[in-house]
Amino acid sequence: MVIYMDLEPIWQQFMRNLTLNKGIKSAYWRKIAGIPFLYINITPELSQLNLEAIIKKCSVAAIKGNRLHSDTIFVRKDDMLLVYRHRFYVPQEKMFCCGNLCADCTRLKR
Template sequence: MDLEPVWQVFINQLLLCDFISYAYWKKITGIPFLYINSLDGTSHCEIDKEIIKCSALVSKGKRLYSETIFVRKEAGLYVYRHRFYVPQEKMFCCGNLCADCMRLKK
């Protein structure tokens, strides 16, 4: 699954929020980081709630999950390690009679 369009929609949803002046993401050594610049007086909790809300909007109707970890805050700039991922599930039977075998699913 290509996650580039998911990231674009996610960033656009974040930018619709009143207290976020700009947001962008970039990968550093393969790890996606989310940068959010907020207006003065915005609490860390408000930004966390907005990230969760926008992640849920983007993930709706898709087999997609998100994980967000706060990294640092620096003069109104919040940095998060944020990633979207598709859950890993077995796609074939390996013949070892596993408890989560694909053959046993309905």
């Protein structure tokens, strides 16, 4: 059984929070070959390191209350346009006890 989670509301909240920052002129995301890319146009005052901290903060705010993680990887920079591969995903970990007495059993996590 595959459980599908709609990530569209997460992306909408993430982009809304991201564009509220004063160092970001514009931001949008696009899927290319199934991989989500984040395009951010910044002001000259905002450094790449500060931008990545903003992306992390906005990601955490967007996924709060959900069992999701985010991953951001820098791809390229063209003047003031920065491109990142950014995704939200469900962690790949056991969510139930299968009864096989595994060393990483969910019953042993407390």
